[in-house]
Amino acid sequence: MVDRPDVALDDLYREVVMDHHRRPRGRAPLGRVDATAHGFNPVCGDEVVIALALDGDRVTGVQVQGRGCAICTASGSMMAEMIPGHTAAEAEATAEAFRAVMHGAPAPAGAELGDLEALEGVRKFAVRVKCAMLPWVTLNDALKAWRGGSTEATSTTEAQEAER
Amino acid sequence: MAVTASPVVGFDPRALRARFPILGRQVHGHPLVYLDNAATTQKPDTVLAALASYYTTSNANVHRGVHTLAEEATALYERCRARVAGFVNAPDERGVVIVRNATEAINLVARSWGATLAHGDEVLLSEMEHHSNLVPWIMLARERGVTLRHVPITADGRLDMGAFALLLSPRTRIVSLTAMSNVLGTINPIAEIAAAAHRVGAVMVVDGAQSVPHMPVDFQALGADFLAFSAHKMYGPTGVGFLVAKPELLERMEPVAGGGEMIREVRLDSATWNDIPHKFEAGTPNIADAAAFPAALDLLDEVGMPAVRAHERDLVGYALERLRSLGWLQIHGPAEADARGGLVSFVDPEIHPHDLAQVLDTRGIAVRAGHHCAQPLMRRLDVAATARASFGIYNDRDDVDALVDGLAAARNYFGLANK
Secondary structure (H helix, E strand, C coil): CCCCCCCHHHHHCCHHHHHHHHCCCCCCCCCCCCEEEEEEECCCCEEEEEEEEEECCEEEEEEEEEECCHHHHHHHHHHHHHCCCCEHHHHHHHHHHHHHHHCCCCCCCCCCCHHHHHHHHHHHCHHHHHHHHHHHHHHHHHHHHHHCCCCEEEEEHHHHHHHC | CCCCCCCCCCCCHHHHHCCCHHHHCEECCEECEECECCCCCCCCHHHHHHHHHHHHHHCCCCCCCCCHHHHHHHHHHHHHHHHHHHHCCCCCHHHEEEECCHHHHHHHHHHHCHHHCCCCCEEEEECCCCHHHCHHHHHHHHHHCCEEEEECECCCCCECHHHHHHHCCCCEEEEEEECECCCCCEECCHHHHHHHHHHCCCEEEEECCCCCCCCCCCHHHHCCCEEEEEHHHHCCCCCCEEEEECHHHHHHCCCCCCCCCCEEEEECCEEEECCCCHHHCCCCCCHHHHHHHHHHHHHHHHHCHHHHHHHHHHHHHHHHHHHHHHCCCEEECCCCHHHECCEEEEEECCECHHHHHHHHHHCCEECEEECCCCHHHHHHHCCCCEEEEECCCCCCHHHHHHHHHHHHHHHHHCCCCCC
8 A cells, every 4th residue: 555645745755856866867988077076965975076188277077976865866967968168267156156056045146057946946955955956065065175176075965164 | 564563562652743743843853753862762741740840849959958959959859879779779779870971981990899809800891882882881991900801792683601701710809781782782691691701700790771761670680790771861951960880889999979968077188978879979960850860760660670671572573573574684683583672783784884874864854873881892793883773662663664665765765775
């Protein structure tokens, strides 16, 4: 006897989210790697490793690895799809816009969140916001390391969120 | 599959449930199925009443007043100490230090007894410890150059006793182990380990956070030197825990916090300490919650700890059987119910534990998902996280059935085949 649970669950796991979860993009290794970061969510143990290829200040490739829940995986998959072709500054602006939305603020004017909009429902599930943010705080770290001339960084969602 | 009565004779979890007001509530339109008892248990009405009664009739500070309320508050606070001493068969109530929780109790030992250790001395722990029995020792190792050793676990989640025998040496000064793993459920052979520890001159510290609430624990029979546990995991209030110790060891230890209550005489630049256990209880303690805790012990005594253990052993046996029958779960810990306490950790290889717990929550089922404050163990098991169902005296087989139905529903929700 298996019935479909609450509709509220569908706010979290929208079709677009489930599609990214089931077929995550950006898993393939990159030809060259200019920056990497390892992100860790100490609340749940989830891990994300981001590798970036850059041409000048333009991101040309993103690889997302690690183990996370459906929300974390989908968020990372969306990132892998959106970010290539964007400059580092644009990628950081997207991360910031997404963070604002996850914390209940309206998306900044002009911000294009694309599939990330499907994650809006995560806001109703406070403990899951960090799941959605983990790939993005890790991306920020990779870019910060790259700007600083280093290629590697490690961060946690706790540290990142606390910094703000 | 609806088996309602527990096979443990004379034990009716359904009847007990009526005494826990919170268990009457609904979650997302479903009756609450509370399976997170290893994190914290719910509180019976008698504990809630005792808490209210303390503040309504007896509230005062302890140990210093001569007025009636101060005398009553002191008596209630000290009654908690005496009840706890009796409950775990401590040699003497002077050996019961009232702290905030099991974590604080272990920290007290690590800081105070730990201060007698020197560079090259060893502390023996295990791979299955909770962070509360890892981090205090990591802090000690950093401060004093003490070496930490860890007993590995076997494939079925038990302590590797062969490795334990090899790791134990005359350099071992402290052995600190959980009596029951909060992730694997494994019940460890503490009495045997304590005897071995004593043969090399080490002291035995027991993390009883999971064992004391769920099975008979006799401090003296275990041969423990220190035993740490928390009231809130045994139907009592949050914010109260205990370090039970051999009084002669406490006598030799320095306090770790200074202030009121823990002193005998203070001058501007010197002080002498109060007697044990008070020298370890600086400042106004958590009087109200300590005063309320004996009501929880009354309930456990009424049921009887052997019956609690038999009931939870039955439930975990039933849960293992039903969870295995699903066919798609990885189940961690010993295969036999006799070797484990009333909890089971599992992973659906295709659904992250967080997502699983989220689906279960919409059905009113509370389980824990995450690393359970045991990150080294998660690494050893090669998982990021697990889901864990943990039982208490008010759970029954219907709760296990609800869990199993929920796990099947989760696969359905995520579009996965049931087998």
